[in-house]
Amino acid sequence: xxxxxxxxxxxxxxxxxxxxxxxxxxxxxxxxxxxxxxxxxxxxxxxxxxxxxxxxxxxxxxxxxxxxxxxxxxxxxxxxxxxxxxxxxxxxxxxxxxxxxxxxxxxxxxxxxxxxxxxxxxxxxxxxxxxxxxxxxxxxxxxxxxxxxxxxxxxxxxxxxxxxxxxxxxxxxxxxxxxxxxxxxxxxxxxxxxxxxxxxxxxxxxxxxxxxxxxxxxxxxxxxxxxxxxxxxxxxxxxxxxxxxxxxxxxxxxxxxxxxxxxxxxxxxxxxxxxxxxxxxxxxxxxxxxxxxxxxxx
Amino acid sequence: xxxxxxxxxxxxxxxxxxxxxxxxxxxxxxxxxxxxxxxxxxxxxxxxxxxxxxxxxxxxxxxxxxxxxxxxxxxxxxxxxxxxxxxxxxxxxxxxxxxxxxxxxxxxxxxxxxxxxxxxxxxxxxxxxxxxxxxxxxxxxxxxxxxxxxxxxxxxxxxxxxxxxxxxxxxxxxxxxxxxxxxxxxxxxxxxxxxxxxxxxxxxxxxxxxxxxxxxxxxxxxxxxxxxxxxxxxxxxxxxxxxxxxxxxxxxxxxxx
Numbered sequence: 001x002x003x004x005x006x007x008x009x010x011x012x013x014x015x016x017x018x019x020x021x022x023x024x025x026x027x028x029x030x031x032x033x034x035x036x037x038x039x040x041x042x043x044x045x046x047x048x049x050x051x052x053x054x055x056x057x058x059x060x061x062x063x064x065x066x067x068x069x070x071x072x073x074x075x076x077x078x079x080x081x082x083x084x085x086x087x088x089x090x091x092x093x094x095x096x097x098x099x100x101x102x103x104x105x106x107x108x109x110x111x112x113x114x115x116x117x118x119x120x121x122x123x124x125x126x127x128x129x130x131x132x133x134x135x136x137x138x139x140x141x142x143x144x145x146x147x148x149x150x151x152x153x154x155x156x157x158x159x160x161x162x163x164x165x166x167x168x169x170x171x172x173x174x175x176x177x178x179x180x181x182x183x184x185x186x187x188x189x190x191x192x193x194x195x196x197x198x199x200x201x202x203x204x205x206x207x208x209x210x211x212x213x214x215x216x217x218x219x220x221x222x223x224x225x226x227x228x229x230x231x232x233x234x235x236x237x238x239x240x241x242x243x244x245x246x247x248x249x250x251x252x253x254x255x256x257x258x259x260x261x262x263x264x265x266x267x268x269x270x271x272x273x274x275x276x277x278x279x280x281x282x283x284x285x286x287x288x289x290x291x292x293x294x295x296x297x298x
Numbered sequence: 299x300x301x302x303x304x305x306x307x308x309x310x311x312x313x314x315x316x317x318x319x320x321x322x323x324x325x326x327x328x329x330x331x332x333x334x335x336x337x338x339x340x341x342x343x344x345x346x347x348x349x350x351x352x353x354x355x356x357x358x359x360x361x362x363x364x365x366x367x368x369x370x371x372x373x374x375x376x377x378x379x380x381x382x383x384x385x386x387x388x389x390x391x392x393x394x395x396x397x398x399x400x401x402x403x404x405x406x407x408x409x410x411x412x413x414x415x416x417x418x419x420x421x422x423x424x425x426x427x428x429x430x431x432x433x434x435x436x437x438x439x440x441x442x443x444x445x446x447x448x449x450x451x452x453x454x455x456x457x458x459x460x461x462x463x464x465x466x467x468x469x470x471x472x473x474x475x476x477x478x479x480x481x482x483x484x485x486x487x488x489x490x491x492x493x494x495x496x497x498x499x500x501x502x503x504x505x506x507x508x509x510x511x512x513x514x515x516x517x518x519x520x521x522x523x524x525x526x527x528x529x530x531x532x533x534x535x536x537x538x539x540x541x542x543x544x545x546x547x548x549x550x551x552x553x554x555x
Contacts, residue, residue: 109300
């Protein structure tokens with residue numbers, strides 16, 4: 001895994017007339033991880049991707065992709081990047097396989113990886129059907145195969161799970177996990193927070209064109225706390241505090257600032273308190289997201 | 299070369315191209331029927347001075363008909379193909395694979411112009427076949443005359459292809475772009491005979507100039523491009539081609555992909 005960020009954006013601004021889509025956006029996407037790029041509708045996610053990829057010209061700011069300034073050196077770096085931006089540009093009159101031939105030719109690569117990629121996304125049996133006859137999930141998987149043809153170090157996927165049925169989502173998520181395990185950097189924007197929570201190692205949240213927060217999913221969700229349900233919460237709280245385990249009482253019981261459930265049980269058991277439930281207390285990404293953004297529609 | 303192959307695949311796997319070729323062949327067949335069947339059947343007074351073409355000149359006459367009437371082929375092909383891409387995300391997706399916009403434009407121009415050039419040759423072949431069986435007279439044009447059609451069709455297809463590309467890049471609408479090209483053709487042919495200044499840059503005049511249409515007849519002054527040199531005609535076609543390509547680049551550059 002490279003230590004330098006896969007994408008670095010500094011002070012990115014984009015205006016459409018009087019509308020500010022991006023207002024000095026700063027973030028870094030770490031290499032070798034799956035990063036979830038989150039924000040309410042209109043937060044500027046797609047505009048950010050389009051700016052980095054040279055599809056729109058920002059009004060200000062600096063961008064780097066795989067260590068190279070873009071758009072200045074975009075042509076050098078673009079062949080190391082696989083992209084699905086908005087609705088994938090599938091040619092519906094062509095078969096799935098010919099779509100990949102066109103993609104390989106446009107990339108300037110040979111056709112060696114086409115069959116491998118069709119297998120990877122599970123479309124080999126359907127490769128000779130017209131892409132126009134594919135389901136949306138199949139078209140997304142075809143777009144992923146096209147994005148993977150150049151064996152890219154970095155994948156930028158804009159809403160790849162949007163509109164897929166549950167089976168399609170499962171299949172696509174499995175492919176994304178495979179790609180991350182291969183050590184690639186994958187950036188996914190999604191409306192579905194559960195998807196990002198299930199997939200991402202790192203999360204960037206933007207709202208109104210600005211960075212709200214970025215960090216590992218673990219740190220964002222506060223995975224270091226333990227929920228303890230006991231019959232005498234106040235007494236248990238005092239016992240744990242005396243043992244050096246900071247905690248608080250809420251309506252559901254105790255929240256202890258530790259992820260060592262065994263130690264908590266042992267401390268309480270010594271004083272004759274036996275919890276009915278001890279579990280890791282994680283926030284959901286949705287609750288975190290709503291808390292730190294304007295709570296707009298996802 | 300691989301980009302050229304990609305564009306060739308995109309064009310060749312669509313029904314649009316063979317359907318348009320079929321329409322062009324039918325059109326030229328109809329022109330043949332008009333000249334060799336309908337026109338001779340009319341009384342002299344109804345022929346309005348139109349002469350039934352005879353071999354060997356009739357062969358080249360067919361090529362002139364193609365050049366003058368089949369410009370729409372290049373326009374429809376260019377506007378439909380590029381218009382379909384920019385209306386969706388195919389154009390943007392292409393740029394995420396190779397970000398050189400000028401190269402994408404150049405490759406599409408070459409492929410569409412070449413396809414139109416082939417169509418012009420097909421149209422000429424259809425008319426030539428009808429001429430072979432139906433026209434009076436004898437003989438055939440010299441090989442050099444046939445070969446001359448190759449570059450003549452090339453410059454005409456290049457000009458109309460670039461105009462189609464420019465129109466659709468500016469408007470992002472296939473229908474509006476076709477309307478603009480149709481309007482240009484109509485206005486060009488109407489204005490050129492009466493406005494000397496415009497005749498010097500007219501597509502109609504240049505097309506006639508390339509084929510030597512007009513000549514010394516009593517109404518030759520009403521035929522735009524009559525007596526125009528080949529060099530001048532080529533310069534006009536090249537100029538329109540450059541204007542169309544320039545507009546294509548500007549149209550695709552000024553808005554987001």
